[in-house]
Amino acid sequence: MKTSAKPSHIGRKISKIRELRGMKQEALALAIGVSQQTISNIENSEEVEEEVLVKIAEALEVSVEGIKNFNEDIVLNIISNTFRDNSSVINYGCTFNPIDKVVELYDKLLASEKEKFEYLEKLFKDKL
Known part of the structure; x- marks a missing residue:
């Protein structure tokens, strides 16, 4: 039985990175010179033009490769292994x-x- 790889949904990755950065759609839209509705459409798209992706990456202060390779599971794993609630002790490396x-x-x-x-x-x- 063959399993196909889950397609990369670049719009969701942009949305997650934006949320992790604490940025609203309006702020991202303003930063790249488009409307909030355009950002909403981008975040619902599986693919994004390279030129737009470069602008978004710059506004989010990440690399284009960082967006393309973003994996929420890895981020959550890092967070859970870094921050612990043991008597308000935070484990910083x-x-x-x-x-x-x-x-x-x-x-x-x-x-x-x-x-x-x-x-x-x-x-x-x-x-x-």
Whole structure:
């Protein structure tokens, strides 16, 4: 038995991304210079012209590929794995490598000590 792949409904993807961005149809329409009804029609369309898609992507601050590859299940999975309601604790991933920060601080400390040593050495030579 053969199963056919579910067709990609680009209009629904645009709608979901717009909603996730907290943007109303009117705001998106204003941003790309069309009417709210046109946005409604676009969001109900399975396909959208590439030129219009580029304008929409720019207004939503995402890439065209981001719209085309948008998957609501993945977004919901990320959200559910990132935000937890355990006594109001939010699990944010670290945005930097702590070891890199330690190395950076160590390098600054070494540079400071080197400057101090050179200054003291200069003072000592001037005294002699």
